[in-house]
Amino acid sequence: MKNSEKALKKLPKKWIINLIFTVALIALVIYTLEGSTINPLRVKQIPFIIAAFFRGFADILWPALFGFDGYQFNESIIYLALQTLSIGFFGTLLGAILAIPVAFLASRNIVGKHLAKVGSVLLVIIRVFPEIILAYILVKGLGIGSITGILVIGIHSVGMLGKLFAETIDEMDRSSIEALEAVGANGLQKVRYGILPQILPLMTSITLYRLDINVRSATVLGAIGAGGLGVLLTVFSDPPAWDILATIMVAIMAMVMIVDTVSSKLREKLI
């Protein structure tokens, strides 16, 4: 037996654990599919539904999309998409502003180990609290509309933004601050010339990334009453009006793709 073969034989038998793990994973999937019954008559309909879905894109309601031919501009889907975009924009801005103090509270560099624990637990709670429940409570408590949407997205964003901001602050290079200290800079000057130039580009990049997520979730949260075009998606869902849904989807696709492209291009430039 060659040496290499001996070495191969000596390798830990990882495949047994992997096999058991995979079998368990798949068995559990099969178990969860138990409740997934389907009416056999329904199966024959599937091609027609798919056809209806794609036909929706051929029958796009241009007047409703752009607001002409009896539709006012402020009733049009483009206008509602802009409203959704505005909610995402202000929500992200609010989230970023709220996240800065919380991030400092959660940063070991700034407040020390013990206080940073408090800050990070607070951030985990915000992150884990489902956005939809937050939207539900705020819509019931404050009323339907864009302002509520902005608040929901703003508060929920603090969880992720605060965590990433705190990491940025913690990973900051201390040598430039020490250099400023050595030439006798005061506290404010240290922040202005030592800290801000290091963390601002990264924080802007993180915020842009979150803007992309927030615009997407603003389209969904509208269903609960948080403003924008999301509400139309549920209104026309039962029975599905594919032409209207396709029209709304075209607006959403254009909006999200533009935000996605702009945000990723800007982020490439920042880093």
Next chain:
Amino acid sequence: MTMARLTLTNGKSVVKPFNRIWIVLAVVIVLGLIFGYIIKLDSEGISFKPDQLPIILKKLFSPHRGETWADYFAYIPKLQNVLIMTLEMCYGGTVIGSALAIPTALLSSRNIVKTKWIYGPARFLLNLFRTIPVTVLAVISIGLVGIAGGSTLAGTIAITLFTYGVMAKMLYELIETIDMNCYEAIESTGASHLQAIRFAVLPQIYASFAGYVIYVFEMNVRSSAILSYVGIVSIGTIMRIYEMTDYDKVGGAVILLFGVCVVIQLCSDLARRKLQ
């Protein structure tokens, strides 16, 4: 734009670079004015009533009039069936969707498929698919298989589609960061592309991929409540059935969902630490 020219004490002159933060601020302010106008238009005629918030919170998180706290908490165990349905949909959807995402992710990676006209269109289609909101994916799934008889199939399909989009994107970004030296080494021994992927790519992404699966599962459980707004039975259905009438039951559902999210978060933190 004139640059500030400073003369130092030693007689040399330097140009102070233009600070790009002003461009960022200007863009944010202009966008803020435009979007602010739109929000203002929408908010006219809508009554903002913050005094309602404490009332709603009290209704949600205290027993119904004439009932005790024991009654309030006795309702939560009754939700176990709908909770199990929700978790089943999320689990099945997450695992199937993640598995489906692997081939798409490989096809969209710049370093595996070196032909631009393959990964370019693959990425574009994936990004287009990812723009579809989860509520619309749910409407499509319901249209396809129906929700008769309390079947969870439509929910599972909706979550599968959603997971597929999110996961494929995260995966191809991950695959593009791997070390390609082993891939080339294995290819140079005469291995096929598939063999090279099997022995060079998969071992490198395995741990992170498992972490992503847990992360997406967590995300799916948190957002499953929205599916009830288009008719799929989940924890969110309780929130909808009893809104206006029995806020205490809604409160129970909220506590349960939050509790489950916390448990999943704790488990996933543990699992991710083990994986690293």
